[in-house]
Amino acid sequence: MTIKIYYAYYDTVWGQEPVSILKKHWSDKNKEEWAYDFKSCPSVKNFYHNMYGIPALRDYHLNISKTQTYSKLLNQAYYDREVKVTNQDKRSIQYGKIFLFTEQKNLLVTVSYPPFLEKTIQHANYITGQLDVGKYPRAMQASIQFLHDTDWNIRKDDLLWYIKFHTKEKIKFIPFRLTEKMMILYAHAPRIKTIQDRKRPFTSLIPFYTAIKNAGIKKLLLKEIKQNLSGDYA
DSSP: OEEEEEEEOSSGGGOSOOEEHHHHHSTTOOGGGGGGOGGGOHHHHHHHTTEEEEEOSSOEEEEEOSSOEEOSSSOHHHHHHHOEEEETTTTEEEEEEEEEEESOSOOEEEESOOOSSOOSOOSEEEOOEEEETTTOOEEEEEEEEESSOEEEEEOTTOEEEEEEEOOSSEEEEEEBOOOHHHHHHHHHGGGOHHHHTOSSSSOOSHHHHHHHHHHTHHHHHHHHHHTTBOGGGO
16 A cells, blocks of 8 residues: 655745655664674664655754754744744754645654764754644644754755654655645644634644644645646646
């Protein structure tokens, strides 16, 4: 069985499909020394199965301190769209948004796994989360908190953050073009009245899953996505 994952970005700057960690980092395995190479360990390979990285298709820079965050490379419009400062005093930011949708009824994913071999994030903590993309259509992005003032430079093809699909099935990525209708549907998903009326902003994800199912948002999104496939799938 193959699981289809539909993906899109705001534009082509981040437009490459997620990269398999196994294929990216394990293609140079030395067969003569396999017994001494941790990359050959079945338990390690099982852990990294269906783990993907979100690649940078351009050089990238951010300067993060307790008082400001800015970029020497990104223009203001792109910066405003792609970089969100969640807490300046704690140097917390979010970046690298990708839209992922699946037709599966259930597909648990873990977002922002710690890096494997990439050195793109130094002196920082990933804020890792887990959700079911088969039940809750939503965009995903890296959430990180820098421990010190940092001048952060990323090279093209570095992996920005990681996502783990908790399934043994093969993953197939299919690109689509974002439309205004999709964005309206997506924006409505976390603002459903049954959620907004709750006094506590953070609660179990189960009410979100149920509310989105009852509102039929996922079905509408998937219909719009299939009408706007891109690349070789158009």
